[in-house]
Amino acid sequence: MAEQRQIRFGILGCATVARNLARTISLAPNATISAVGSRTAEKAAAFVAETECPATAKVYGSYDAVLDDPDVDAVYIPLPTGLHVRWAVLAAQKKKHVLLEKPVALNVAELDQILAACEASGVQFMDATAWMHHPRTAKMKEFLSDPLRFGQLKSMHSMLSYMFSADALKNDIRVKPDLDGLGALGDAGWYCIRAILWANDYELPESVTALRDPEVNEAGVILSCGASMKWKDGRVATFYCSFLTNMASDICAYGTAGKLRVHDFIIPFPGQPAPFYTLESFRPIEHGVEAELPQDVLLVREFCNLAGSGGAPEKKWAVISRKTQVVVDAVNASIHNGFETIEVVY
Structure with missing residues (x-):
């Protein structure tokens, strides 16, 4: 563009x-x-x-x-x-x-x-x-969409965690119920859920079930949690997010013909190119993707291109955000309703 x-x-x-x-x-x-x-x-x-x-x-x-x-x-x-x-x-x-x-x-x-x-x-x-705007993300999607190299997606796990300091656990806005009441689910879980939806072509799961015993602070704000999801055709996914676990930023996707793994998905580790790993025909392969600009700059550039185009707004980003929020809500509902399975309705 x-x-x-x-x-x-x-x-x-x-x-x-x-x-x-x-x-x-x-x-x-x-x-x-x-x-x-x-x-x-x-x-x-x-x-x-x-x-x-x-x-x-x-x-x-x-x-x-x-x-x-x-x-x-x-x-x-x-x-x-x-x-x-x-x-x-x-x-x-x-x-x-x-x-x-x-x-x-x-x-x-x-x-x-x-x-x-x-x-x-x-x-x-x-x-x-x-991370949606890094060229690595598009390259990984090419692999996931390849019927010969990856096949059909069957299972996926995503994880994002970082260890909050003692001070942050008391004073960070993300642990304050009147400011960011979703806690780790909203902050880190948002990325995990987005990754799962991205891999599934933004098809919403049929249902979501939160994992039992999430960790919460005295105000009831979530500090760590997880959930499982399932689709009508048998696909499944899980995620875990936390403010109480050392840094992890992982995606693992498993298909009928191959596997994808990335261990720095929200922010590529320093240095170029940004890596991801595939398993194809029992052969492990490391891939690297160069970016002309940092991914946050690419995000701003894309936003400005759309905002300055003079045409109708691009609605796909609103749809993707809403689907992510729908799943966040379903996980939150499962946590607050005795970890029952919640039907996902768009």
Whole structure:
């Protein structure tokens, strides 16, 4: 796709993840930061001074001011999940394209409000799941779609975990029920579920059953959990996500003719090329995929291409986000309903 006009971003909030995205936007050829909003203008000014924001970026002491700025085409929203529905809906109503951190909402009902607002205003929606945009992901999908090399997908497991410090387990927003009440399920589980859906061509499972005895904190926020899924044709999948286990970022997919394994799927380990491994005709093969730009820059570039195209918004990203959220909701429902099997309904 040819590069389109440069998209001017407003950033709502100055969290660490926003700092990372500020650098990303500075590297994207078709994006720039036009404004930053925080709860105080001083905090927004410090953010601009300490990151790769251009010196021309405006600073505001409120999020509303960013949304009212006519020089802002799109907003990046890295706020706690509990605030997403309010600010994403307002952004869409102000005709701003929406790049939303994941998990995109606390439940699908909230996400539906966001997507309805985006559709009504004709603005582009995308979630910030960066690994989807690395060329390795497309290359792995080629293998999974090859009937001779991989065959039919039968089983899959995904895992994402990282060890929170003692301080993070008490103070990180992802363990606060009023900010990110989904905990590890929303933060790490989102990636695991997305990987499973991606491998299954985004066909939703028939049912989901959460694994018993998830670990929770004193406030009841999930710190680790897992679930199994099944499809009508016999395919199965499992995942595990945790804030209490050392770093793991794995996908294993098993087919009737081959196997796929990747051990750094959400962020490739430093160095190029990004690896993945296949087993074909009993032969283990290592593959490497080069990327012209980091995957988060590729995400921003794709978002800006769509936002600046002048055509109708691309709806596939909204559908993928909603399917991911539907499965997150089903796992959450299973956990809170005695680990019963939940039918997945789109």
